[in-house]
Amino acid sequence: MRWSRYYLYTTREVPNDAEVISHQLMVRAGLIKKVAAGIYTYLPFGWRSLAKLMAIVRRELDAISAAELTMPAIQPAELWQESGRWQRYGKELLRIKDRHERDFVFGPTHEEVITDIVRRDVKSYRQLPISLYQIQTKFRDEIRPRFGLMRGREFIMKDAYSFHASPESLDVTYDDMRRAYCKIFEACQLDYTVVEADTGSIGGSASHEFMVVAETGESAVVRCPKCGYAANVEKAQMRKLDAEAAIPKSTERKKVPTPGKSSVEDVAAFLRVAPRQVVKTLIYDTEKGLVAVVVRGDREINEVKLLNHLDVEHLALASEEKVREATGAAVGFAGPVGLSAGVRLIGDETVRGLADFVVGANEGDAHYTGVNWGTDVDLTEWADLLLVSGGDPCPRCDGTLEIFRGIEVGHIFKLGTKYSKAMACNYTDESGGDHPMIMGCYGLGIGRTVAAAIEQNHDKDGIIWPRPLAPFEVLLAGLNPDDPEVSRVTEELYAELRGQGVEVLYDDRDERPGVKFKDADLIGIPVRLVIGAKSLKDGKVEVSLRRDREKLLVPPGDAVGRVLELLAKA
């Protein structure tokens, strides 16, 4: 491709609405252009990279006998009413009406449509298992789109669905998918981790996320370097410490004034105890009423665990008024002793072994000291509600968990029969009985993966494409277009590279060398071949890798061979 005829325009300025580096570089290097918040055009240069990733995805999914199809983006509301998600799915679901005022949605995901298709075609256990996938534009009306393609409202996703007659069959496909995902992300040369994940609103029994390690990632993940345990913090557990248990009761409960001390730190400092001796009580508002959760003062509640434990749809810290209603005191003085009767009380496992601790007194400016389970509070509901953090003990071995941030580029679920039951997607078994099919679903963010690759592969001057995702493999630049010898050699090399099947972008623009070098660094094509009058006088052209920019001077006749060698290394 000759750059002079190509649609690729770079900018020197950083766009004022781009915060993270991958977003800035994708705009500056002419990959994407914003149309509205969270909605982007994929420009030709960016689309080439997405297309490469999609080809890798297709290759690996076809290899595990998944069949590609394409479902409609616009889906009738009836299917969503049938699955129950018309009511449950929140405002992220874009609902639209046609000219007859009939309800439709722009699909944020396709469980309903795929289940509807399969239930009509597949009747027998002999037809199972089945795996289907598509690569398609989705729309989720996110409250806050951000970071360019990392969290768009409209985005391209690969979504796959599998159908089975037994849990064992699902296990096999799930493992196939997991391995295929690993191959895909390895093919993209990404530094990623597979982590255990919460199943969230999609539901199901098991789930793993594929996290690309990056500072700007929106998810927090813990990993044990010793045994390899890795989990999203939403899901992560820690080992219970025996030492925390069975501290004997030694004091009587006593109410003490704590004027103006509402935070754990303040109360602990004021009473001269460690924050971990303070038990904090958080009042949550849910559709099932108010819930009080007690947790060790130095720790945080994992709201996802709480949501799952309570089996509720909505969960939020209660308002000032609701807290008053439940405790009779201002926020900061709630405690489990003498809580309003209608409030459900749940204890996190971490406070179970505590004795002689401090709690809020449910009245302004006062706390209790010397509080103990049993004698002072009758608490019967215990659960693991802890938000795990770095430094906590691994739940699987005696190692210590590390915490890092990641970009969720893929997510696989064992769905079970949630959708097949709701939508009567059944098969007939050997003995003629009907059963709902067991399902799995598997998502992979196409644009997000490319953004993550840039997030992980760049320097101060621009993108450094991993070769498998690079829009072009080689950048060819002639520096002195007026020099007939330069242009002759450059044209010859261009023809030769193309003859070898190399994807080459030929910078034939009438620009000064400085501009060409700066643009080359910015757009980050892995291998660079430069022809300039100076080195050509010595019978040499330059070959270099974008990553280290180490120049190799070779005769023009050897150039293509050296380019191919470097490509193999890129």
Place this chain on the structure above:
RNA sequence: CGGGACGUGGCGCAGUCUGGUAGCGUACCUGAAUGGGGUUCAGGGGGUCCCGGGUUCAAAUCCCGGCGUCCCGACCA
């Protein structure tokens, strides 16, 4: 949805407080020189100052209402 900020040639910004000729950089067009890290000089085109209403002799600037965008918290590929 709560909290904060912003909206001025394509892009990045100044001007708004204190109302009075719409400006700078860059990009673009023409010409010349230059030709190994965003070169230089000369000339030129391009604006509903987000939208609507109000105050005023006069509004980018003040007032009211809307819209859009970005950032920080609850969702997800």
